[in-house]
Amino acid sequence: MEFLPARVDTNRIQPASRKTPVPVAAIETRQISKTFGSGDREVRALDHVSLEIRENEFFTLLGPSGCGKTTLLRLIAGFEAPTSGQLLLYGDDISNEPPYRRSVNTVFQSYALFPHLTVAQNIAFGLEMLGKPKAEISRTVDEMLAMVRMEAMAHRKTSEISGGQQQRVALARALAPHPKVLLLDEPLSALDLKLRKEMQRELKRLQIETGITFVFVTHDQEEALTMSDRIAVMSAGKPLQIGTPREIYDRPANRFVASFIGESNFLSATITAATGDVARVRIGGGIDMEAALPAEAPRSGKVTVAIRPEQVRLVEADAADALPATVTDTVYFGTDTHTHLLLDSGETVVARFQSTLAHSEERANGTRVGVQFWEGSVQVLRETA
Amino acid sequence: MTDTTAPRPRRKAFSVRTMPGFSSIAIVCFLALYAPIVVIVVYSFNSGNSIALWEGLSLKWYATAWQNDAVQEATIRSVIIAAFASVISTVVATMAALGTTHGGDFRGRTVIYLLINQPLMVPEIVTAVALLIFFSMIRIATGYSGLAYLIAAHAAFCVPFAYLPIRARLEGMDTMLELAAADLYATPWRAFRRVTLPLMAPGIVAGAMLAFVISLDDVIITEFVKAAGQDTLPTYMLGQLRRAITPEVNAISTILLAITVILLTLFFILTRKRSPKA
Structure with a gap:
């Protein structure tokens, strides 16, 4: 291909002004x-x-x-x-x-x-x-x-x-x-x-x-x-x-993306139903939720789901639709606080709370709590569990 | 970092400067190096005929040297040889430096380094004898007996001296700069012309000056290779010393010294400024 400076010049204007139906x-x-x-x-x-x-x-x-x-x-x-x-x-x-x-x-x-x-x-x-x-x-x-x-x-x-x-x-x-x-x-x-x-x-x-x-x-x-x-x-x-x-x-599609960008909790789950890009999953053997299902992900059986720490919510230990857990550690980061939790199923979850002076989500180590996830925050990963 | 205000007593860091006798040894060394040179320079202004007895201040011997046809001829010959030798050796050294630093990693690069720097390691007398025999063979075959033999010999042993500063300059150069030039539409030749060459220029000038100085004061190889009547300044002086030593030799030495000092000072100024980090 012959290179001429003039060619670069004309072509450089083309892309911006060209209105082709197929970009x-x-x-x-x-x-x-x-x-x-x-x-x-x-x-x-x-x-x-x-x-x-x-x-x-x-x-x-x-x-x-x-x-x-x-x-x-x-x-x-x-x-x-x-x-x-x-x-x-x-x-x-x-x-x-x-x-x-x-x-x-x-x-x-x-x-x-x-x-x-x-x-x-x-x-x-x-x-x-x-x-x-x-x-x-x-x-x-x-x-x-x-x-x-x-x-x-x-x-x-x-x-x-x-x-x-x-x-x-x-x-x-x-x-x-x-x-x-x-x-x-x-x-x-x-x-x-x-x-x-x-x-x-x-x-x-x-x-x-x-x-x-x-x-x-x-x-x-x-x-x-x-x-x-x-x-x-x-x-x-x-x-x-x-x-x-x-x-x-x-909507990270796999474990690498979920952990490389931001932080994620990974929990094992079972798909009970799948329609289009939405799946019904049972997480930690305790709660049923809707989860986003990426293409190429398994549509049934055991899977791993990813949940961002800021999507974790703590409720009373005996609340229905919550995973029972124990607080194991609390780390203060200035703008937010991370609460480390051990689920009764043996898996660990980190919850992130924005620090506000008016209201504290801090709990003492050993406190029994219930763990819930905000609606729409659960993501099925491509890898099987 | 050492904290000098720290309260706990700390042993001073080891330094040769604090060793007993360091400064006196240094003074003795510098005296041994420079006292004879100072004597030569001082006695070149002697008005008497002796190089050992001071008789008064005069520029007489400079005038004598200046009017001496043999000195004039030898000086011109020295400068011609040094000029040709430094140009030839610098061109060769520049290409060698580009090849060894920008030619990528190739097998046998260490061997190339050794070959280029060979004149620094082989005893000069060996090179001199080898050149004498080799050139006399050519002389017999061709009948030519001009200055070209001396120029070729000087160019050959000057290559490593020109090569070292050029290579140092190229190694300190950011190779990204050539990529950047290519990225900005410069063909390989234009990238070399507009980026590599201007950046290596101080190294090339420094190499050429070093080669010039080395060529200018060579004695051994010149003495072996030169034909009759092809004295350079140093071999002329050597010849003079065999007969009568006059302060004229002092005067010539002082001028040579002055030229060398000026060129070496320029050399250091040129090589001192490292290429700024881009």
Whole structure:
């Protein structure tokens, strides 16, 4: 495929204005695998990954280190070639295109700003490589400087600005050529907590303002939940669940997702009836409740259900429709308190209560209580018990 | 971190500076190193004919050296050889440094390191004899007896000196920068031209200067390889010492020293500034 700067230019306007009935995915991976090394030392970083990233979407790849999220990002950027499978950018197969022929830019974890260039020269770099006219370059650089509020620093060396400012320059540099997709490789991990919160909002604002598809890699679940339109939770080279933050948090499909994002109680249960995506389950041998039933989950027999700690309610020990339990421990976290409970069935449950001065859910260790779960909070997992 | 305000008595951390006799040994060492050089420099301004008896301040010997045709010729020859040798060795060293730091992990890299740095380890006299025999074979075969032999010999032993600072510079460079350039639509050549080369430039200049200085004051290999009438400044001085020692040699030495000190100072200024962390 011949690469011409002009082609990038025309195509970059197309996606935003194109009103096709069937939307083309910004990025589509088809059965992509990536292995490193060979023989005994072969490591499979990505295992037949097929996913679609939609246009104008803030898409997050979330997972622990070694789950393949960064490898997938490097594949999209073109720094690695897939071992097998196809990578499509707006329908074009770019699996074997070098990085400099992809209308995709990256914000590196280490920023990778050019130390011999000024802030403005860094931002201009991509535009110069595309052969844009001088006037357009200087106009775009000014726009970008204004967008990340770095006008005053335009002529500083990158070593003379703070980490947060470097971060913003790295963003401006990657956004300046107006790529079809912007890749962000844990860009906030080097910032302190306060700055990180600020940059999270800033990133979201830039994504909406520019209308560029963002693919964001992080291991921080909170970051993923607050910024993303959709999240792919990855483990061992595979996306385990793809969905909106709410779907991921409220309706985790399996144990890994349920425990990696937030905390969860896992209890054994038996499905007594199943219709569509709702199941009737008997939990802990004591209470019957309705539970969300994901696709591919077993529709009868023994299963595991996940319940968030904040969905646990404590009632009188002898209340009907409650699981009898004993308080074993109480841990104070400031904004909330965790009460650890031992069910009479032998399973453990953690309940989370918001701390309020007016009202305390704290109970002494050894107190007998009844455990209930709020309606709609029970989620059947794909794995059988 | 050591807390000096801690009330409990703590043993001082071990430091050679607190050892008895440290400073006196240091002074003796520095005297042994620099006293002879100071004497040479001082006596180069002697107005008398002796290099041992001080007779008065004068620039006479500098003038004598300046007007000496043999010194002039030898100086020009030295500079020509050093210039060619440093350029050739720096180009070779730059390519070698790029290959060994940016060429990925390849088998036999340690062997390559050893081969590049071989001139630092093989006794110079061995190289000199080997070159003498090798070049005389070529001389007989071709009949050519120009400066090219000296330039080739100097270029060869200057390579490791040029290589070390360039490699150090490249190793300190963030490899992400080249990826970033490629990500921003720079073809491999343009990424090299716009990012790698400017960042390694101080290393290249430092390497070239080091090679120049090393070439400028080489005696052993030059003495073996040079044809009749191809004296460089150091071999000319060596020849002078065999006859009558005059303060003219002091004056030439002082000038060589000054050039070396200036170049080495520039070298340290260039290598001191590490590439800032991106």
